[in-house]
Amino acid sequence: MGMSWPHQQPNRRQALAAASGLVTGALLPLGGAGRAAASPAGLEEAALAAQYTNPVIWQDFADIDVIRVGATYYASASTMHYSPGAPVLRSYDLVNWEIAGHSVPVLDFGAKYDLNGARGYVRGVWASSLAYRPSNRTFYWLGQIDFARTYVYTATAAEGPWSRLTTIGTPYYDAGLLVDTDDTLYVAYGNTTISVAQLSPDGRSQVRTQQVFTTPSSVGTLEGSRFYRINGQYYIFLTRPANGQYVLKSSGGPFGPYTLRQVLLDLRGPVPGGGVPHQGGLVQTQGGAWYYLAFVDAYPGGRVPVLAPVTWTADGWPVVQLVNGAWGTSYPSPAVPAPPRQVTPMIGTDTFDGTALKPRWEWNHNPDNTRWSVGNGLTLRTATVTNDLYWARNTLTHRIQGPTSTATVQLDHSAMRNGDRAGLALLRDSSAWIGVRRDGDATRLVMTNGLTMDSSWNTTGTGSEVASASVTGSSVWLRATADIRPGAVRSATFSYSLDGTTFTRLGPAFPLGNDWRFFMGYRFALFNYATQALGGAVRVTRFDLSTP
Template sequence: MSDPLHAWSRRRMLTAASGLTAAAALPLAHSAHARPAAASPAVGSHAAGDAALATYTNPVLWQDFADIDIIRVGDTYYYSASTMHYSPGAPILRSYDLVNWEFAGHSVPVLDFGSKYDLDGGRGYVRGIWASSLGYRPSNRTFYWVGQIDFARTYLYTAPSVEGPWARHASLGSVYFDAGLLFDDDDTPYVAYGNTAIHVAQLSPDARTQVRSRQVFSTPPSVGTLEGARFYKINGNYYIFLTRPANGQYILKSTSGPFGPYEMRQVLLDLPGPIAGGGVPHQGGLVSTPDGGWHYMAFTDAYPGGRVPALAPITWTWDGWPVLQLVNGAWGQSYTAPLPLRPVAPMTGTDTFPGTRLSPRWEWNHNPDTGRFSVGDGLTLRTATVTADLYSARNTLTHRIQGPASTATIELDCSQMADGDRAGLAMLRDSSAWIGLKRDGGTTRVVMVDGLTMDGDWNTTGTGTERASTGFAGSRIWLRVQADIRPGAGRQARFSYSTDGSGYSPLGPAFTLNNAWQFFMGYRYAIFNHATRQLGGSVRVARFDLTAP
């Protein structure tokens, strides 16, 4: 097994190459419940119905959902992704057509892996939930999630449905880096994992302990690094799907059982992707449709917005290797939809924070202090931290940005702010900016602040510079950010405010978004309220609106 710190350092040295030429040849399907066809299936085997199917455009979802694992249970598809330091972790999306996706839940309800994930005596930026695996076990009708944390432990979570409740079990005792979970035809659980040295572990029947583990493949030096394992069984063959960050995808095939031996083929390398200025689609998973079609869902580096999913069909060679279907030598910007399109809950729109829980569209920056926020008739944020540093402030609530451009607006009741409080709407990443309110000496100002920065070890290097301000005497304000997250020279966010929810006034200069990849997660809209003097103040967010052209 490779040294996890070595794996970390290698990841940090990788670049998000955008790619030049295409190569393709790949075989596969996800776990045993994703029914493979009796023979090597051809995409479009629903041939007669193709004329009636719509086309779709990549990216199928322009939001930050990286390190994809995708499965099918019956006619429903589920998609799991990384979240690093955001809580709850490991979001699950649901679809009925592989094109339209909605939030369903999270596999990791809280990052209970140490105090740093509470912003208590430390910080967990760019740690937490990395590439992990989602599976479904038909024998007990249970969903499983497995992932390693801090290169130290691997955890198993289970739930009767993706909505939960999810239960955490004792750590597995081994570190399964970038794990891929497989339940074999005889119900035996296996995990493929590793960086460069690829291993397979057989788990106990309850999947909570390791029975045995063996290295099954050593990546040739000519290839470099392989990781991000996904484990499949199709037509009696075992496949381990692996990524070469950040510009290639490879597949291992065994005809002799889960422990190999395996042979390797290249699926793609330096393949032009569907996002102008973006990277090569890679590190995803394969899934079948009920009629025997196959598709590959990958992500494309598209900073500053993050890593964005794209979908493409797969066909199979006569001897059981998959082939990615290209369009003019590239990952296609559009294809025929795999299934009739079925709308789901939109990823944009309005949230007035009804009920007793937040929608799964929301994730906190680290774990929240649950006693200092409430929902129902809006979102109330009571100050949870005394700090001048937004990166250290608890109860900052985040939402992914809709690309290629979108607008987020919050309606904020500030009547209960206290002296020294700071509240507003931020563009949050390792280089951040915000618009909001500062209350000092009994007076309130609307301000635009930038210059919030971190270094490469995610320590704060700048707590912000006020770039513009104006007086404010009311109790309710609307704050707005318009963000263009297309890769390239644009990458701008613009801030404005309104005192009546109708006419908006710009405030401060445009903010250029950082498009470096090292933070991994893309920019997010973030709602915050923290104290700089003492706790006690609060704000209420009556509504959040996310719109896209």
């Protein structure tokens, strides 16, 4: 999935530093580009004016699988140790997306996902697959966990509820699930050695599995399978992490034999300073046009989705449409009917109303659900006694928005206890935060940096206080601004306000780590942990995420 361990990918580090690469094609006409009118003439006129810009989502959604069900598009992405996992994105035009829900409601794969004696950083939900089965009108999510086994979840609506259908003993690494035209379920999977499995009609077990392809040494690593049947032929779409895309094609059925062709290699991508578009999926619009939704390595922001039209050669090979020899920064918008409604923005304000968290939020590992609540703001009661944020449960995270974004929270700290730490962090394997410390019945505002992990995700630094300020009253406004432009300085700054209007900078700029090995990009994180004893609480009454 672009998610193998580094020793499995000796070319990954060099590849991530490279620019981007792709191709072009023509089984079906590409179609126009508007999205405002349903009639062909209206679509054609709108196409002349409407364009979209890459990345279509400036947030961290990697290893994308994308499907269309009727007039709606859905996509899934990797989330590693964050819970709930495997977000389901929804769109009506392939350009504007919202988060509908999560396919994996809780990471119940062992105590390490509860931060209970062990940790699941850079484990959990890797590249997985999302499919829809018309015969029972059901969505399927399939993915392997910890190289141990494969899990299948189902739902009748993308927003859920999702429930576990089964576990399968074979770990389908970087799986692509195909619902064939005769309703048979197949899975393509593997790293370098690519296999195809057939599932039982109920999807609960494996009927057979067979190796169908071995990657030539001249190509290197292939993984990230996506499985399609298009015009009677079978295709396994594969990525060469992190700079190439290839495709296998079979005219003889799902088990091959397969022929390999390069789709792209070292193609310049649409994010300046970012990587090569790769490891996504193909999808066809209602009008017959094809698109490739891939991701670009754009650390420290993560891996961000980019979209390009695809045509097909006369003999049935996909070709990505380029602009001046590169994946375009912009293209004509897909020609689709007017959306039934506007999608929910991925930025903006959350006052934590209602009875559940909105799907834009994910916890760092599974939360202790007895120690948080929403309704009248977000209440975080201390759930862990620790001096290490990486061990603290109930840290709530939100993807940062590129290329620059600012998170502002209003924090009521009146119920904190001695030894408690609460605030707003920029969370990754190198982290920093601004927040409130309660010690000896005194309350102080602090900026802390130097929270670090090693390459095995063990804590190597629990942070150092580098700036402080006095605080009065029961509420404080905390602000973090992240500049994640690839190739720029890539830093964050922190500030605070006692009145919600005038903000004061606190502490030095924090350099955002750019190593790919953590895979996930930076997140804004709301936290409250105890260093002495449980019992304290804070309330976040408002969260604002804005862009300049």
